[in-house]
Amino acid sequence: MKPKIVSFTLNGRPVDVMVRPMTTLQNVLRRQLELTATKAGCRQGSCGSCTVLVNGEPMAACLLPIEDVEGQEVLTLEGITPLHGLHPIQEAFFENFAVQCGYCTPGMIMVTKALLEREPRPDEATIREALSGNLCRCTGYQAIVQAVTDAADRLHGNGGVS
């Protein structure tokens, strides 16, 4: 199949990429655009390390043909990371020791971003459900769940709850 141009918005900027059909968004991000925050864990859609937001919804970039994001808005971890310092969700992960090897972290953070936009103050069960497509081999999840709760506080105030 012949290469073609796919246009979409990436981290707030328009991009056009020349790709072979059915190339995954993951490969376009990591290999073509060299945006490697989006990880490549299982490449089978089961680990969540490649999670990006497409129009605000978490998607596994490893299963997404690039044609499917034509005209859509894609947000990766690079897109939420400020030039200096960290995004409040990143701060929360850092402060709560929710990162060990770090390979699951970008996916966890992108899911957290989508969750907290939909639900500013999620309870623990909601957090675990939202993260259920994301595997972590190191932390045992407890610190990650704490980090998401902390991130909600950082983004939306602690609502008088200490």
Place this chain on the structure above:
Amino acid sequence: MAKHRGVGMAAVNYPTGMNLGGDPSQALIHATTTGTFVITLSSTDLGQGLKTVIAQIGAEALGVPFENVLIDTADTDTGPHCMGTFASRATHRVGNAVIRAAEEARKVMFEVASEELEVAPEDLETDGQGNIRVKGSPEHSINIVDLALAAHFKYGKTISGRGMYIKPKSEVDPDTGAMDPDSTEAHACTVAEVEVDDETGEVKVLSIKSAYEIGRQVNPKLVEGQIQGGSLMGMAHALYETTAPYYPAIDHAPGGFNEYIVPGPQDQPEIESVVLEYPSVNGPFGVKGVGEMTANSPIPAIINAIHDAVGVWITELPATPEKILRALEEKRKEEERGAE
């Protein structure tokens, strides 16, 4: 048909480091001209936090702030030799090497400060805030940035140190069989609580509670992270993970990550731990290793809890629903035979 609860316990005694032909690691420290102390290693941080704890140990041993220490590691082409990150050895071995390197670097630091402050080196001390000062006269001090600049441009000296730690090989005494294969040993005890469904054979772990005796903690939050992560890995070994479910046959072996079962965020039981600090004799500041051991005791604790719940012993891991149902069936048959 019902769900049965059970409680099981297991303990682990875990050696730090290994014997083989001796177990060495090296560290090199040098100060940049602007007072950053670079600790060069080959030891790898796998995410357990080695770089953090080694920077903490280095800062303490040098007497400088944590922020002034930079860990440069993991390039085995250029770094000083390290046996590697395994056997729960890295904090112990590398930490000891760093302390020795820091002693040598401190000597140069004090020689230069002695020239600058015009007092004998033995009358100087570090304040841990980035200054070297005269004992009993803290207003006479020099900042490490100025010190590093002076060492480099005025005195032509490198503030640097070499450190090596080796646990020598221990031979077996031919008469008694005695030997000293490890440097120190850490201990833990885990209590697991499970719920076993005797209809489906499924095991749900409700809680994993452990007490750890691991020497001095350099970084308690990182220790907690090891224990939490290890508890879940232990649970996964006990119940889910295998590359050959019908070993030695390869039937139903996972063909990719999709089919290899690991626990997700909703499978995590309550995990609780307490840590007792009995410093080791030979670890840096009394540390012992707390890496691999954390995945050990949860496994037999869960298997014991399954026995407590439904009275069957699972002797091959993982304790899949199929194995539990087969064991329960066997038990029923035996009970029927006994009743006849």
